[in-house]
Amino acid sequence: MIICPVCANKNELTISHIAVVEQSQRVLCLMCNCAFISPLPLERPVYDGKYNAEFCKPSERNKAIVMAQEIQLWLGYGYDGPPVLEVGPGNGWTLAEMAKLGIPCMGVETDPLWATQLSHENLITVHGCGFENLPDEKKYGIIYSSHVIEHLPSPIPYLEKAKMLLTEGGRIIIDTPDLDCPRRLTADWHHFQTRTPFEHLCVLSKQAIGVAAAITGLKLAYFRRAIQYESFLAVLVA
Numbered sequence: 001m002i003i004c005p006v007c008a009n010k011n012e013l014t015i016s017h018i019a020v021v022e023q024s025q026r027v028l029c030l031m032c033n034c035a036f037i038s039p040l041p042l043e044r045p046v047y048d049g050k051y052n053a054e055f056c057k058p059s060e061r062n063k064a065i066v067m068a069q070e071i072q073l074w075l076g077y078g079y080d081g082p083p084v085l086e087v088g089p090g091n092g093w094t095l096a097e098m099a100k101l102g103i104p105c106m107g108v109e110t111d112p113l114w115a116t117q118l119s120h121e122n123l124i125t126v127h128g129c130g131f132e133n134l135p136d137e138k139k140y141g142i143i144y145s146s147h148v149i150e151h152l153p154s155p156i157p158y159l160e161k162a163k164m165l166l167t168e169g170g171r172i173i174i175d176t177p178d179l180d181c182p183r184r185l186t187a188d189w190h191h192f193q194t195r196t197p198f199e200h201l202c203v204l205s206k207q208a209i210g211v212a213a214a215i216t217g218l219k220l221a222y223f224r225r226a227i228q229y230e231s232f233l234a235v236l237v238a
């Protein structure tokens with residue numbers, strides 16, 4: 001049986017086929033407007049240093065600067081409260097730029113070797129463990145992730161964990177592909193054409209992130225589409 005990983009819809013009349021992906025299929029949930037893989041493959045892509053090194057292109061440097069500045073705007077100048085946590089910092093450059101702006105910040109990265117390398121190269125703190133394994137006691141002012149949650153089978157456990165780690169008045173900032181961007185949703189959309197077809201397991205839309213927020217007791221406080229990347233930035237609050 002196919003079950004939507006966002007809204008738990010399992011009515012096959014409201015689940016539409018997009019593409020066959022090896023032994024699985026990519027489908028669209030018409031109830032919450034997300035695209036997901038079902039069933040999940042037994043073998044998942046590996047997100048190690050080799051994967052992340054692909055994102056160390058010069059063009060990424062400017063994106064990191066712009067994002068660090070935006071996070072500073074959300075926090076306010078001179079912020080010295082609970083740190084910003086970046087989940088899956090990739091090349092580490094956004095963290096490095098935030099540190100330059102004097103923003104207290106740290107990262108969490110699943111591959112411990114890559115986490116160590118990022119820490120040394122960028123003089124930043126990156127914990128080498130899964131996000132889900134971070135201790136719940138430590139709180140963060142902003143939990144930011146860019147192009148991370150679409151790699152998870154469902155955004156719900158991520159949002160539950162992030163909500164737990166958020167300080168009072170904190171924000172969850174999510175940058176992820178936007179299912180509403182392609183004019184026609186087909187198998188060859190570039191956010192479906194990844195290194196392995198099982199990288200983007202659950203792609204969201206404005207509606208889907210709103211549903212995911214409501215399920216986890218969060219509110220969608222801000223939404224902005226980035227047409228050039230076919231992605232969106234959403235800010236969720238408790």
Ligand SMILES: [Zn+2]
Nearest residue numbers: 004007029032
């Ligand atoms: Zn759904």
